[in-house]
Amino acid sequence: MKDKSLDYNSIIGFILILFVLIIFTYFNNNNNSNYKKLNSNRKEFSIKKEILNKKNDFFSLENDVLKIKISSLGGGIQDVILKKYKAYDSLLAYHAKKLHLIKDSSLMYRFSFLNQEGLNIDTSTLYFQPFLFKRNKISGIQTLVMRAKNPYGKGFLDYIYTIGKKDRYDVGFSIQTHRFSPFFLQKKEGFYLNFEHKILSLEKDRDWENSYTQVYYSISDNHSNYVKYLSDKKTEDKNISGINWIADKQQFFSFIFIPEKILKNVFIKSENFSSGYFLKKVQFQIFINSKKNEEFRFSFRFYFGPLDLNFLKKYQNGFENIIPFGWGFLKWINKYFFLIIFQFLEKTNLNYGVIIILMTIVVKLILYPITYKQYKLSAIMKLIRPEIDKLNHRYKENVFKRQRAIMELYHNVGINPMSGCISTLFQIPIFYSLFKFFPTIINLRGKSFLWVEDLTSYDSILKLPFFIPFYGNHVSLLTLLYSLALLVYTRLSNDGKRNFSQNENDVPNMNFILYLMPIVMLLFINSYASALSLYYFTSNIINIVFFFFIKELMLDEKKILIKIQEKKIIKRNFLKNIMNMKSKIQQ
Template sequence: MDRKSIVILVFSIIGLIAWFPLMNKYYPPQEQSRNMAENQDGVVMTDPGNTAQAEETVLQSSETGPAVARTPAVAISEPREPAAVPEDESLLIWENDTLAYEFTSAGGGIKTVILKQYQETTKCSDEESEETTETDHVRLNVNVPTPALNLFFGKLDNGFLPYTLKQEDDEILAEYLGPDGIRVLKRFQPGTNYVIEAKITIENTSYEPKLIPEHYLATGTATPTKPTDTGMYMGMRYHNGEGVEEIKESWFANRTLGCFPGTPRTVYPSEPGMVRWTAVENQFFAMLAIPEEPAPGLVTQQINLAPPTKEILKAFPKANMAPKGYQNSLSYPAQELEPGDTIERSFKFFTGPKEYQTLSRLSQQTGEEVDSVMGFDGFFGYFAQALLLSMNKLHDFGLSYGLSIVMITVIIKLLFWPLTQASTRSMKRMSALQPQMQALREKYKEDPQKMNRKLMEFMREKKCSPLGGCLPILLQLPVFFGFYTMLQSAIELRGASFLWTCDLSQPDTLFMIPMLGVPFNLWPILMGAAQLWQTSMTPASPGMDPAQQKIMKYMPLMFVFILYNFSAGLALYWTVQNLLSIVQMKLIKNEPIGPKANAGAAPAKPLPRPGDGPDWGQSYRKSKKKKK
């Protein structure tokens, strides 16, 4: 690498490191717009901890006229703050070896889900870890304004109704009886594979018709996986009857061109229709609700979570100081109940890891494509699914997940080896034919169309193609994007170590760069160096101007910029891929070009000798005359 290339590389790395601090300095997030806290035609933001207000809403709404079925028009407002826990709250815990459900009387729902087989944070230390306690486990729906499966009447987030909790065998009951004769009974039946079945019954026990107002069923809140989580992978998905819609953190941030922060949005209302299932998720865990009958709509809200404590900041200096969550609720229209009539709704509720095998079984049981939560939709999803299953199979044979990624990369390279070899040889022949091709360009430079036609005829005759070098890259792009898709949600890599990397699902940060306060991630830098090396060995395509050659030469720096803060597993795959390509190019470089490339070169004319053709005598006489 020449000195100019080194200078460009150094400045590119400096620019990469300084980009995010500069963006945060000159383009800070804008202040949330303050709108009305109450809108008669929209969602009303009230005190979620006010039990009296919740009961008053049911009473007042029962006396109003009938309402039409609709998805509410939601006003943009401040994100909600964590709710104050009612003083008279009681808890009931159901648990097994896999998880624990914490039920609350404030709202009669699931306050927290504790996943016993997963630790809250992955530890990157050679020291022996202390014994895992309950607080170390992953907790879903923790420290959020409302419990999952809480039922709101009349107004979204209008407080908690007081329920009575009791357990009968393995069934948990939550019951509320209002002064107007409206009775709500929730039955929870925990099952296997992180699934709990819920049946909600709304009954009119009075002697006169009652209007059940528009109501909402909370299905859970997406929260960060760790204190330093920026929320990039958090969001909500739902099936609208035609396909899966995905609403991520970027939708709420409302960034211009995906980079510059705009005016944030805090509420997402779905279009009126049907919701066959919905899920809130972070990178590795999801809370998924599957109604027996599709719901007519849903609303997702951005909420403010509690800032990190001093203890958390001590352990995680780069913790997110303003964490956000995304609370999801199914919406139902108002309905009039005659005395003794009931409304019954049943759900399957999944609260667990985004593990493909588990979600695939749930899809088969319910007939819904809930494994779409993995993000394996579309063309690249097929590759992501195949790569994940292959990685798990290799791991079953005793390989670590890091070695499994290396082995998959080797297998893929061997499959593409003949194609890449043929392509490299074609490019090598093209380089050898450059003098003749340049002669054709000079000969027909006044007629570009004829020049291009002659060049194509010449390359067809020599069995070379200018696209030969691009084909292997194009064919490997689906594999690369498949790896990218798979590694975004593969919980198997969470906490998996390899060499100096303690967690392949996260960037391999070795230390924070002094003064700049940004991480030093080694795998992306190694990946960029290997790709620069490979690019320097690749023969230039014929006809490519110097500017294009420079773009191709320094394109690896763009990959470093893009992948710098992505998972180490993806950078590991691309680094090994580049190194294997370098080995292959080294092997091909020493091969002879072959007769095909030299066939087009005009052979040198030999000196005339007696007997070499019919005109040898004439040539001989001419040479004698010159001597005289």
């Protein structure tokens, strides 16, 4: 029994010792975990303190068209200057300031690395130093390598920038780790790239410029590429797959993010600013896949440059589609009609205001056959107005007979009233396409003509102390001249002419609407590009000249009247012969 008792006591003692060891191990591990977290927090605190104590240095890369400044803190691009362009200076009232497409870190991008122990590296907090700079003597390509140490251990991180020679507006960028993978064993196989771009205002009219500022992106779908965009007026965000590139487009310039490979998972957000120094804030976050225990490398390109159609086409990525030439067939009219004429006349090296006037003359000459038919129709309608009045009076009670008699008169005279409507409808797309053409042509930006400071913005001869709805707070002289020319042309083309409907009471008086148009246009285009007002003013002056030329030299009203009378006599004789034949048959 004693031996048994001894065995039970040994077993109980062993269990108690084991229980004490388990409890001791648990508390010891918990203390170690707390110690690790405390140590991690101390490391992060010491890293931030170390960064604050360091001086932020800047390093430059430049060619003939670009100058970029790179910050040592975060390794990102601090400033981008376009050397061949100027920004609008409100004090001098013309484009005189250096054009900073990026300024004071208005563009920020950072990578986020996270390991299993909860340690996080945000590259915007790392301190980068220049590790290598080289210039290729043959190609002129410059390469700058910025290197940052791993703040938690061994390894380092490289930011590699390359800039092309002469007139290249794109900048190459690569991020590459060295001996980071053994340390960063990830729960998720990938890293996050975050962008934030505050788009700067560069033009005279901030509100007008903001209406042209928008986020465009290209997506791949079934071996086809499509260019889409976010709203230009309200805050909008999207999750998008299959991204080829993302463009933050302003009125005349753009920042384009061009990844080396198609991105599968991208979140984009665009937010409007109603006032202030910035137009919009654009954010996008990209998840980049990577393999465990392998070094991380990711490459893309930045485009910082003008929205020039011919220049963007050279990249062969569809960048030219972000230039807002209009929708549908309006876009084709601008690209393959107006732009071709404009570029041809641009070779004359004349003042751009003169080029617009010459362009208007060329377009009006091309459309002259349509204009001539309209004037001829208007002149004949005016001559046969007494005949129409007689028919209206004769068949006052019978609408059907009145309609048939008037159509017969048109047939006898040899005109088709619908042809005037068709020619007018043909010119409407041309009229509206110009609203998208002139505000998007970068070659007109900052170009002056007479009193006009910038042909892509409104001209102002008087600043009003108040705001008029639809009109604005300034007086545009070109818009006034255009409205006056339109009023004169309307008066000439409708001189003494009543509505040519079958009955004056059938429809409202169209003359009132026609005379209202100059006032409507005065309100509507007062804040539009002055080049548009110059074009329309010149166009109406040409219309007035055409009116007198066709009326005095091309159309002989006496011959037209004789022709009408001859056709009436022929018709009477024809009817008389028919009646005679009927009477003979009856006899």
